Amino acid sequence: MPGGEFEVRFASGERTRCVIRAGALATLDELASEAGLSGKAALIADERLLSTRHGPALLRYADTRLGRPITRSVSEARKCLPEAEAICEVLAERGLGRDGFVVAVGGGVLTDLAGFAAAIYLRGVPWISVPTTLLAQVDAGLGGKTGANLRAGKNLAGAFHQPRAVVCDPEALSTLPPRELWSGLAEVVKCALLAPKEDAGGVTLLERCEGNLEGAAAGSPEALASLVEACMRLKGRIVATDEREGGARAFLNLGHTVGHAIEAATAYQRFTHGEAVALGLRGALRLSHSRKLLDTPSLQRALDLVARLEIGVDRRLSQGEREAVIAALAHDKKARGGKVRFVLLAGLGGPRVEEVSAEECARAVEASLS
Ligand SMILES: NC(=O)c1ccc[n+]([C@@H]2O[C@H](COP(=O)([O-])OP(=O)(O)OC[C@H]3O[C@@H](n4cnc5c(N)ncnc54)[C@H](O)[C@@H]3O)[C@@H](O)[C@H]2O)c1
Ligand SMILES: [Zn+2]
Known part of the structure; x- marks a missing residue:
């Protein structure tokens, strides 16, 4: 099975580990610790993805390590600042500290929004991007552009916040509509x-x-x-x-x-x-x-x-x-x-x-x- 791993090093000194591996969705725990993240985590997941056959493995991961996942029903219309705020409120209610991290699993809307919440919550906590659409795997997941739409236009609010890791599971794409x-x-x-x-x-x-x-x-x-x-x-x-x-x-x-x-x-x-x-x-x-x-x-x-x-x-x-x-x-x-x-x-x-x-x-x- 092709796939691979490599690291992207930015001039700022930040690094993003990229992993492309079949079955990776079921091993997020290991992948997080390999990326140096072992504190308390919050899984923010695309509701539609959770309703597919990939859901149980993600729920198991959340159950054993993190508590309930924070599920979001995503759409361009809901890629907005109040949604990012709602995610931050849940992170605060759960007491996620600076030693914690966010795992964002879903399409580009979810990873942009959850990455943005990770960028602003406590002025920035580490995050892992787990894109589950092909568009998000080849584009949105990597590069650290996070954000939300404003009424005046798409992606007009946001922040650069590099994920510690981008994890792509080609098998996650099996449930995508053609x-x-x-x-x-x-x-x-x-x-x-x-x-x-x-x-x-x-x-x-x-x-x-x-x-x-x-x-x-x-x-x-x-x-x-x-x-x-x-x-x-x-x-x-x-x-x-x-x-x-x-x-x-x-x-x-x-x-x-x-x-x-x-x-x-x-x-x-x-x-x-x-x-x-x-x-x-x-x-x-x-x-x-x-x-x-x-x-x-x-x-x-x-x-x-x-x-x-x-x-x-x-x-x-x-x-x-x-x-x-x-x-x-x-x-x-x-x-x-x-x-x-x-x-x-x-x-x-x-x-x-x-x-x-x-x-x-x-x-x-x-x-x-x-
Ligand atoms: N940050 C960046 O650099 C960057 C780059 C390109 C695009 N984007 C952003 O990405 C967004 C588009 O992303 P998208 O195309 O992934 O759309 P999306 O996030 O809306 O996902 C498309 C649909 O697929 C569902 N879905 C996700 N994973 C699934 C799976 N494995 N099986 C079944 N359904 C699944 C989602 O719930 C959604 O209904 C736009 O908001 C765009 O601005 C960001
Ligand atoms: Zn594009």
């Missing part, structure tokens, strides 16, 4: 397109992705572990050099400029995040090609991979919706001092950030949606 799995695979494809060629010891992440995409979508733990590990190593290298998001972290936004605009223009109802990113990748790739950064065979190879992402929903947008996507990009431009920046590819594995004109934006939107 649409969630495909959504996570869009982020995997994004990583594959921007990963440097020398990354994965002979086999590039792009080749791994091309070889394992359908296997991973069918739930093969081997295929999933192989992709999760490679994506985490890539993200680990990026965040280690850019802990506070001033530089290379922006590369992880490949496909996201148009993707976010599509999500906003369709009121976050029609597409999952990954589906919107898959569409946005097409625009970014075509724009890279028209700027002569990406040659035709590379463009074709990348588009072929993106086309294998199953987007089950109708992606045809009405003229009004297309205009709303362009308006959302213009809104983004205003918020960023009059400039729209895209992550483009100067060759596969060669991400760079460039400013683009309004006309190019419109063309990228058309390419994403056609």
Whole structure:
């Protein structure tokens, strides 16, 4: 079974141990002590996850070590400051001290929120991130960005708080609805397109992705572990050099400029995040090609991979919706001092950030949606 372990070391001196291992959900106790955490702990868990077949092992862990888990029913609407406050109140009621720690188990909403509670409770207690959706394993779980939404927008409140460990169990993904799995695979494809060629010891992440995409979508733990590990190593290298998001972290936004605009223009109802990113990748790739950064065979190879992402929903947008996507990009431009920046590819594995004109934006939107 592929998988692995490695450590991400930040310039600040913080370290995050990353473990990708089948069955890890049942050994959280050992993994916490291996990460140097042995005090009182609080398990904060995604309610939906607890109702799956993974629930009993987590409840056993909580029972023997920690007392009842703090369960949260999560959604973007409930990823808010009052929820973080409610978690902190329970931590205080349970008397969690500075020698204690938080274990956050669930999708990206739960790990962002519980990580944020860990960041602010007693001005910061250690935490372990245990992401259980593919999107959270390859993206949200690692890197220390924690937070909540405000009415004015997503993720507008938060803190950087690195987890001591990120534990990914590919078997945890067996209960995910297929649409969630495909959504996570869009982020995997994004990583594959921007990963440097020398990354994965002979086999590039792009080749791994091309070889394992359908296997991973069918739930093969081997295929999933192989992709999760490679994506985490890539993200680990990026965040280690850019802990506070001033530089290379922006590369992880490949496909996201148009993707976010599509999500906003369709009121976050029609597409999952990954589906919107898959569409946005097409625009970014075509724009890279028209700027002569990406040659035709590379463009074709990348588009072929993106086309294998199953987007089950109708992606045809009405003229009004297309205009709303362009308006959302213009809104983004205003918020960023009059400039729209895209992550483009100067060759596969060669991400760079460039400013683009309004006309190019419109063309990228058309390419994403056609
Ligand atoms: N911190 C970061 O760097 C970062 C990066 C990317 C995304 N994010 C955040 O992540 C969030 C999206 O995360 P997500 O896609 O995981 O969504 P999510 O947390 O809403 O999870 C999706 C659904 O899957 C359920 N679920 C979780 N694990 C499951 C399992 N194993 N089996 C069955 N169901 C399960 C959840 O209850 C939820 O209903 C967004 O809020 C986004 O802002 C954060
Ligand atoms: Zn994303």
